[in-house]
Amino acid sequence: MAGAVRLAAASVVGALGLLTLFLLREGAAVWVQVGPGHFLLGQEWAPLAAPPRLGIRPLLLGSALVGALAAVVAVGLGLLAAIYLAEEAPPRLAGLAAPLIALLAATPSVVMGFLGLQVVAPLVQRLGGAPTGQSALAAAVVVGVMALPTVVALGQDALRAVPMSLREASLALGADRLHTLTRAVLPAAAPGLAAAAVLGLGRVVGETMVVLMLAGNAPQAPASPLDPVATLPAVIAAEMGETVRGSTHQAALFAMGLVLLAVTWALYTVAGWLGLGGGGQGRP
Amino acid sequence: MADGRGVWVVLLLLALAVAAGGCSPAARRQPPPTLNVRGSDTMLHLARVWAEAYAAVDREVQVAVAGGGSGVGIAGLLDGAVDVALASRPLSAEEQAAAAARGLAFSEAVVGLDAIAVVVHPDNYLGDLSLAELRSLFTGRITRWSALGGPNVAVTVVSRPSGSGTARYFQAVVLGRHEFTPRAMQLPSSQAVAEAVAAAPGGIGYLDLVHARAGGDRIKILGLALLPGGEPVLPSAAAVRQGRYPLSRPLYLYTRSDDDRAARFVAFARSSEGQQLLTQAGYIAVR
Numbered sequence: 001m002a003g004a005v006r007l008a009a010a011s012v013v014g015a016l017g018l019l020t021l022f023l024l025r026e027g028a029a030v031w032v033q034v035g036p037g038h039f040l041l042g043q044e045w046a047p048l049a050a051p052p053r054l055g056i057r058p059l060l061l062g063s064a065l066v067g068a069l070a071a072v073v074a075v076g077l078g079l080l081a082a083i084y085l086a087e088e089a090p091p092r093l094a095g096l097a098a099p100l101i102a103l104l105a106a107t108p109s110v111v112m113g114f115l116g117l118q119v120v121a122p123l124v125q126r127l128g129g130a131p132t133g134q135s136a137l138a139a140a141v142v143v144g145v146m147a148l149p150t151v152v153a154l155g156q157d158a159l160r161a162v163p164m165s166l167r168e169a170s171l172a173l174g175a176d177r178l179h180t181l182t183r184a185v186l187p188a189a190a191p192g193l194a195a196a197a198v199l200g201l202g203r204v205v206g207e208t209m210v211v212l213m214l215a216g217n218a219p220q221a222p223a224s225p226l227d228p229v230a231t232l233p234a235v236i237a238a239e240m241g242e243t244v245r246g247s248t249h250q251a252a253l254f255a256m257g258l259v260l261l262a263v264t265w266a267l268y269t270v271a272g273w274l275g276l277g278g279g280g281q282g283r284p
Numbered sequence: 285m286a287d288g289r290g291v292w293v294v295l296l297l298l299a300l301a302v303a304a305g306g307c308s309p310a311a312r313r314q315p316p317p318t319l320n321v322r323g324s325d326t327m328l329h330l331a332r333v334w335a336e337a338y339a340a341v342d343r344e345v346q347v348a349v350a351g352g353g354s355g356v357g358i359a360g361l362l363d364g365a366v367d368v369a370l371a372s373r374p375l376s377a378e379e380q381a382a383a384a385a386r387g388l389a390f391s392e393a394v395v396g397l398d399a400i401a402v403v404v405h406p407d408n409y410l411g412d413l414s415l416a417e418l419r420s421l422f423t424g425r426i427t428r429w430s431a432l433g434g435p436n437v438a439v440t441v442v443s444r445p446s447g448s449g450t451a452r453y454f455q456a457v458v459l460g461r462h463e464f465t466p467r468a469m470q471l472p473s474s475q476a477v478a479e480a481v482a483a484a485p486g487g488i489g490y491l492d493l494v495h496a497r498a499g500g501d502r503i504k505i506l507g508l509a510l511l512p513g514g515e516p517v518l519p520s521a522a523a524v525r526q527g528r529y530p531l532s533r534p535l536y537l538y539t540r541s542d543d544d545r546a547a548r549f550v551a552f553a554r555s556s557e558g559q560q561l562l563t564q565a566g567y568i569a570v571r
Contacts, residue, residue, distance in 0.1 A: 046463050048446045058466065122483070131440035131484040134469065212472065217445070220466035228469045238472065242355030242447030244382045245363065 027255030029248055030054065045219040045230070047239065047249040054252045056259070058221045062229030063263075064083070065136045065222050066143065066211060070204040072083045073144025075197040078151025082196070085152070086159035087181060105149035111211035116142035121214060130226035134216035137225040142214060151200035158192025159185065186267060191274050198271040202264055209234040232260050319549060322350045322358020323370030324449050325473050326492040327396060327535055329401070331370055333565050334553055341552055345545060351473075354449030361538055362386065367546045369538040372398060372449035373493075384528050389541040395553045397568040399519035400450060400531040401496035403478070403503040405485050410434045412507035415530060415541030421488055424465025429486060442480045442489035443468040447491050450474070453533050478503055490531075493519050494566040521568045 001178050024031075030039055042055015047086050085094045117134075120141050125133030162185050170180040186193070216228020217238065243250035294414040321331050328351040335347035358379050360366030367377055375390070380486035383390055402418060404410065413421075417461070420426040430436040443464050444517060445453035455464065471477050474495035496519075497503050507516030510530045523529040537553060539546035552558050559569045 046466075048452075049463050098359070125483065130487055131438065132442075132480045133483060134480065169558075186447065195301055217470040217472075218467050221469070230470070237444050238470070239447060241352050244359060244378055246382075247378070 010189035020258070023254055023258040023261065027251050027258055029108050030255040033248065034252070039252070040259070043221070045235070047252065049056045052072060054248065056232070056252075056256060058219050059230055059232050059256070060233055060259075061221050062136065062215070062219075063205065063231040063233075065225065065229060066140045066215060066231055067205050068202060069137060069140030069225055070144035070147060070207075071197070073141055074151050074200045074204065076149035077144075078148050078200060079155050079193060079197065081148070081152045082155025082159060082193075083181070083186075086156045087185065101149045101152055102205055104145075105153075107146075109146065109207065109209040110213075112142050112146055113210040116210060116214045124226070130228075132216065132228075134228055135154060135216055135226045136215060136222055136229045138155050139211045139215035139229075139231075140225070142210050143204050146207065146210065147200040147203045150203050151196050153194055154196035154199060158196060160190045160193060162188045195271040195274040198267055202267040202271070205264055205267065206233055206260065208237045236260075314536045316473040317345050317545070319345045319347045319368065319545060320350075320360070320366045321347055321370065321549070322352060322360050322366045322498045324354040324372040324535070326450055326494075327370040328546060329494065330396070330535075330562060330565050330567055332550075333561050334558060337557065338549060339551055342548060345549075347549070353445070353447035353507055354452070355447035358538060361390070361540070362388065365537065368544060368549055371536040371538055372533065373453050374534075374536065375538065376452075388480065391539050391547065391550070392539045393537045393539075393554060394534040394570055395537050395550070396535040396562050396570060397524050398533055398535050399493040399529055399568070400490050400533070401493050401519050402488065402490050402506045402508060402531070403481050403496055403499065403541045404488050404506060404512040405481060406501060406504045407485050408434055408504065412505070412509060414509045414512040414514065414516075415458055416512055418508070419460070419462065422454075422459060422464055422468065423462045424467055434486075437486035440480075440484040440487045441465055441468040442477050442484070442487055443470055444474075444477065445470040445472065447553070450492060454531070457531060492569075497566065524568050532568075534570075 034042075039054060039056060040060070041057050042053065043057055044053040044055050045058055046053040064227030085097055089097070116138060121135075121138045123133070124130050124135055124138045124141075128135075128137065130137070166184050166188060169181055170184040171177075175183065211231050212234040215231060215234060217230045217234060218228040219230045219235070220227065222229045236256055239249070240253055243253065287450040292419070301400055319334065328349065330347045338347055346418065354369075354371040354373055357366055357369035357371060361369040362379070362382050362478050368406070374392070397435065402413065408429065410429070413432070417426075417432055421432075421453040422443070426432065427439050428436065429439060441464070443454075447453070449471075451464075469480060471480055474491040477491045478495055478499040482499065496503065497523045507518045508530050509516040511532050519529050524532040537550050539550055553562075554570075559571070563569050
């Protein structure tokens with residue numbers, strides 16, 4: 001029995017190791033021929049130019065911009081919602097909200113993308129003045145909403161883990177509810193809330209479909225949230241099908257996959273440090 | 285009573301077992317083999333029309349049609365996942381080399397003609413452009429329409445990703461050695477290009493004539509002049525066949541030379557019935 005459990009655990013680690021090795025091997029041509037410096041910091045992504053220019057800096061910036069804006073939406077709304085549901089809402093309402101939040105998490109991303117194209121992009125165009133509405137901002141709003149369930153669920157867990165005695169002690173000392181929340185409960189739950197935010201961000205970074213449908217896919221270094229941008233996962237998805245096997249272009253897409261994996265790992269590691277644990281209780 | 289029912293159940297199970305055993309593997313109907321047709325989004329509608337009619341011609345195969353871009357179709361043909369590649373451009377040098385490296389021989393058939401329409405927002409009062417002006421717009425040298433005597437709005441360049449045969453053709457013919465501006469939005473389909481240009485007052489994009497016409501009055505098709513000051517020509521079947529419209533191109537089907545099933549589909553596409561369907565679908569027949 002113990003042996004079987006150990007084997008199962010080893011297979012997870014093994015899959016992760018093989019995945020990394022595979023991405024390293026398939027992308028090797030780029031790391032060797034182009035070099036990490038030119039690949040990561042190159043200003044231009046023009047894979048079919050002669051000679052091809054394989055710099056992913058504009059794509060990294062695009063990913064960072066969409067990620068940061070989506071995090072503002074997900075963390076801002078998500079933590080407030082978690083605080084309300086865990087601390088203030090009547091238990092029946094909180095019980096009603098839980099399955100609805102799960103439903104939001106289960107909505108297929110292509111449906112969210114369609115909704116974004118019909119509703120969010122035109123709104124961004126009207127209010128923000130982006131030429132077509134397809135922009136980093138439009139993609140980020142939708143991706144942020146998609147990350148909401150992660151942040152709300154984990155945030156609620158973190159708040160419920162704060163012992164009731166802490167609240168009672170604070171109230172007994174004469175503090176009002178707002179004071180109790182901001183001075184006693186939130187500081188106690190802070191590591192867990194931070195981990196919830198980072199795991200929500202992890203959900204955001206790899207999102208492909210919505211970004212492909214909404215971000216406008218222009219491989220430029222963005223100057224404003226209203227610019228169309230391309231992100232790492234969207235470019236991998238858009239270009240993987242057409243690459244000739246063994247070409248440098250294909251190797252570059254695999255190398256981008258490795259970069260994406262590294263970023264996601266980094267985020268989950270940070271979440272682990274923050275207390276909640278990306279491996280243990282973390283729900284990606 | 286309960287026993288009686290039990291007997292019937294046993295008998296039924298036995299009958300089922302006998303029936304299943306009686307079906308030898310040879311006698312069992314094989315599902316019809318699938319002919320995978322994939323590639324150019326420009327030709328996607330056309331391929332679906334052909335596939336529907338082909339079901340009456342050859343009942344032995346099931347035709348599966350998918351898009352993704354000319355590059356996707358050709359890459360699939362190289363890997364063996366695709367039987368007929370739809371391509372709105374000829375094979376590139378790299379693709380020819382990849383085929384040679386795998387010891388594959390491809391057959392090429394021209395099955396129709398297409399015009400690439402350049403479209404702008406209907407509020408843009410410019411009616412035509414020269415190819416040189418078009419290049420300045422798509423390379424990003426001109427960023428405001430007023431530079432060409434148009435309205436004072438910023439240019440929004442709408443393009444297709446590198447897997448699109450339309451994008452490759454446009455780059456080869458209009459841009460030459462130059463590249464698309466990195467500000468160009470790379471949208472996944474002709475339909476998406478039409479939507480984006482219809483939404484952006486400063487938008488300009490290019491797409492196949494069938495989809496451009498389907499856009500109705502939400503987008504405006506421009507006349508193109510080969511040389512600055514030349515006579516602008518609007519895309520039409522006549523202008524394409526006479527070679528007067530500068531952005532017209534053949535549409536290809538690629539197959540493996542030793543694949544007879546695929547060859548029969550190509551022969552159907554080139555037959556008078558296939559060409560009639562092509563004209564009805566809004567494309568331009570070869571003859």
